[in-house]
Amino acid sequence: MTPAVRDAPRGSREPRGLDLMRLPLVGRFLAWRHARLALQIPLGALALLLVVHGLLGPRLAPKNLATLLVWVHWRGALVIALLAVGNVFCMGCPLLLPRELARRFFAPARRLPRRLRRKWIGVSLLVLVLFLYEFLDLWASPLGTAIVILAYFGVALLVDAFFAGAPFCKWICPIGQFNFIASTLSPFEVRVRERSTCDACATKDCIRGRRDPLEPQRVVQRGCELALFLPHKVGNVDCTFCLDCVHACPEHNVAIAARVPGEELALDPLRSGIGRITRRPDIAALVVLFTFGALLNAFGMVSPVYAFQTWLSEALGTRSELVVLGVLFLLALVALPAAALGAAALAVRARTGVRLVEHASRFAFSLAPLGFGVWSAHYSFHFLTGLWTFVPVAQHALIGLGVELFGRPRWGLGGLSAAQVWPIEIGIIALGALGAIAVTWRLARRDFAHRARAAFIPWSALHVALAGAALWLLAQPMEMRGTFL
């Protein structure tokens, strides 16, 4: 391999376009020290409401706010926010409220063990969440959904109670890992405004935190807990948009700036808190899981999956859904990616002599736009077709509490029809595929210069094939079932 385009300078380029921090009202709000808390408190209250309704409300999923708002509205709003702005759901994440409260009383000093400071736990937990979603039919279980929310709060509190910094966010939270990869396609990024200001900075408050001038041991505003030193930060991976750096910087030198979505996937500078992504097989594995998990999640809701599962059940001679689903997951998340990426990498090796695994790991990042396209198309379907269904369910819940202020439930409220959403899904998948192909071209130019086509063609063919598979999946009749045997 002859990398022709060498690494970019350390850190992202200085922003030139739109900066959210400079927008009139938005900028003032974001600069407010309690901006994150102001987002977390209502989301925390909403999470509490969902837990209560999930545990004690109707057992029927379409009539329960827990299942409705989590699996239809939150997931849809999540991908839309990631596409439109950035990782704003991590910014307002209510899971951190209990730990913020706990840390007022005790502050852990030890760090997560070094050998665990990789994404493998987060990758495993993301697989587990996807598996449990299918196995326990979480989309149909208000109680299960409530338990998942509670478990999430518990694990976040437990991890961050034992270890300093934000290890839960950085290494463990499966939703966070999902958001980190998806936010590589977001149009905004937290970055420095003027590099020269950072070069002249002696205190490095953005990473170390701002100290009390009279009592230097006391941190009055913490710096980045995810170990992203802003002048050397590149892209959105590992950035929770927590705004700690914004509030810590005494020079007001932090921007939330517009950028080209997906561009960071083709860059390989030394990134603060991450290193070079081409030397991070855990992040490459996360991207692969992100992409093939999107296809699997969509596959789980269409008619052919049941025929396939029944066939698998007969072939394996078992009626255990645990076994059949486990094999399906192995096929979809291990065997299929290994075969698909292996085939593309083999084709490139035949013409260039690259090392197979290293090359596949470098080009795996090109899958991210397509993966995000599939997630977005899938979640948009549920979100847009069920857009207004929260109204009658909320009315129903209020009536259960004796509040009839908003009238009888208007059960007829829905959203767009499936036929209206279909062109939107096609458009999103097409954009994802185009993004994947564009990133592939950049990667091919980076790694192979004048022989870029040797890598570009096989990988682009893979993206087209996966996009075709995604379109085929989304064109299948929906058949939302909890069982197949």
Add this chain to the structure above:
Amino acid sequence: MRAQFLSGGSSGGRRRALSWARAIRAAGPILAASLGALACGPAGARTLDVHVDLHFDPAPRVGRTTCTVRLSDEGGAPLTGATVGIEGNMNHAGMVPAFGAAVEAAPGLYQAPLEFTMGGDWFVIVRAELADGRAVEQVLDVPGVAVMGTEGATSSRGQPESR
């Protein structure tokens, strides 16, 4: 064309979800004690001395069907003169339910049109006001509503349960 009455048994998915729910139910009372004031009631009320059975003709598939509700007492005698309404909905949240007002086609048999708009697991809520003034509400699972043109799953699988 296939017709069937649905009253006993349960779908695998529902059965598993409920079994899992039982396993974790131990945590419920603790939370219920602390949050009980905010609780809403369950969606379906069980009426022990009234049997509610469902019958679909044609069998549940995507599209229109006629839903026949059979109301009977513990001795199997038909309950006549009731006002019956049905609501079909999917197990997955975010779908618009389908409603139908049933008319009494024969003693104790009430018919209403119902449209299954999507394949998958459905449930039907039967609400009835009996001639003696009692109110009945039961939820019956209709699992695996098949997509047109695909092999129907409901014919070979367990019958839905009444809750």
